[in-house]
Amino acid sequence: MxxxxxxxxxxxxxxxxxxxxxxxxxxxxxxxxxxxxxxxxxxxxxxxxxxxxxxxxxxxxxxxxxxxxxLKLFGLGQLHAPVRRLVSFATPIMRELAEVTRQANQLVVFDRGAAVVIAQQEAPGYWGISIRVGSHISLFDTGSGHVLLAFRDDEERRMMIAEHLRSTDKPDQPKEFFERLDQVRDRGYEMMASMQTAGVYNLSGPVLAPDGQAIAALTIPYITVISQPPAPDITRTIELLLGAVQHLSQLAGHGMGEINAE
CATH class of the missing domain: 1.10.10.10 (Winged helix-like DNA-binding domain superfamily/Winged helix DNA-binding domain)
Known part of the structure; x- marks a missing residue:
């Protein structure tokens, strides 16, 4: 070989x-x-x-x-039809989600060993946590990474982790990490304290293909916002997030099928 x-x-x-x-x-x-x-x-x-x-x-x-x-390489990546189609479906849903939750959100996919932000929606008010489009984030210590791994079959998960380990200096994960992924899958979403920013909770839900595999993660970096009218609490925000990913999964599943047929 x-x-x-x-x-x-x-x-x-x-x-x-x-x-x-x-x-x-x-x-x-x-x-x-x-x-x-x-x-x-x-x-x-x-x-x-x-x-x-x-x-x-x-x-x-x-x-x-x-x-x-x-930004030429990033621009070339955006020309890839499935990514463009997914972002076009997601944009109005992400905008509405930001309006009703009063929180920022971002759409993340797995690409060559990393979780990559492909779309970002700012919070409608003064306060919110933003991540630049094109940013590479970890699979192991982010809500998006957990969701992308949790909603894949065992073989794909092993391949994703192996590719991630080749592209980073992070060690392989202990048994408890994989138990956590099983819990995320059973629960249907991830909620975890941010390991990068104090006072932030990552709320992440899966955008699913028709076969139940995650094609993306939609994540809200939740902060407690004191505003008028009051922002939804974290429980209500999770409900709104899950409604958004369910809607996007329906649209993306149909749209990605059209692309594959082409």
Whole structure:
């Protein structure tokens, strides 16, 4: 197997992909010397490749000597028909959910080892927790990640976790974690204190395909909002979230079927 993989290697392509993957993992960009150091190669190896990536619009220069990703890759990802269709279905539902709950919400899918935010709806008032579209978040310590794993069969779950472990430095999870996923599936949603922001509860529900597998997670980072009129309490917010994911599951299941038929 390894011999076959080596036979079809494309070193220049590998080099370009190494650069893109590295730049996607840092904020503020990197110099050519920093890129070469992190990838363990000579700076001269990357000069022409960086020049081509800049000319093609995938990378841009900051302050003359630092390189960072542009939004071109993200834009290409948005051209993928199923993602566009799912976001188009979700947008009015997410907007209505934000209005009735007075909370922000986001739509998350699994992609190449990570949970990725593909749509975000701001809270209608002054206060709310927002996550940038395109952000990669953990499968292990977020409500969205738990839901994406909980509503998959055992084989797909193992594949998702293996891919996540390859793309991060996180350890595999103990038995208790998988028991938690079973509880999430039985309950129909996840409710957990945020492991990133104090005072926030992640409320996450699954957007389901017709076969019962999660194609996305819709998540409300719930905060206690003191407003007039009063915002719904957390119990009522969960009910509204579950109504939204049920509606979106119906729409997405039909729409994704149309795409697959094409």
């Amino acid at each position: 390894e011999e076959n993989e080596d036979r079809y290697r494309a070193p220049a392509l590998d080099k370009g992909l190494d650069i893109l993957e590295l730049l996607s993992s840092v904020d503020g960009g990197l110099t050519q010397a920093e890129i070469s150091k992190k990838l363990g190669r000579s700076p001269n190896e990357f000069y022409r490749m960086l020049d081509r990536l800049v000319r093609r619009g995938y990378v841009t220069r900051l302050d003359g000597d630092r390189f960072t990703l542009t």
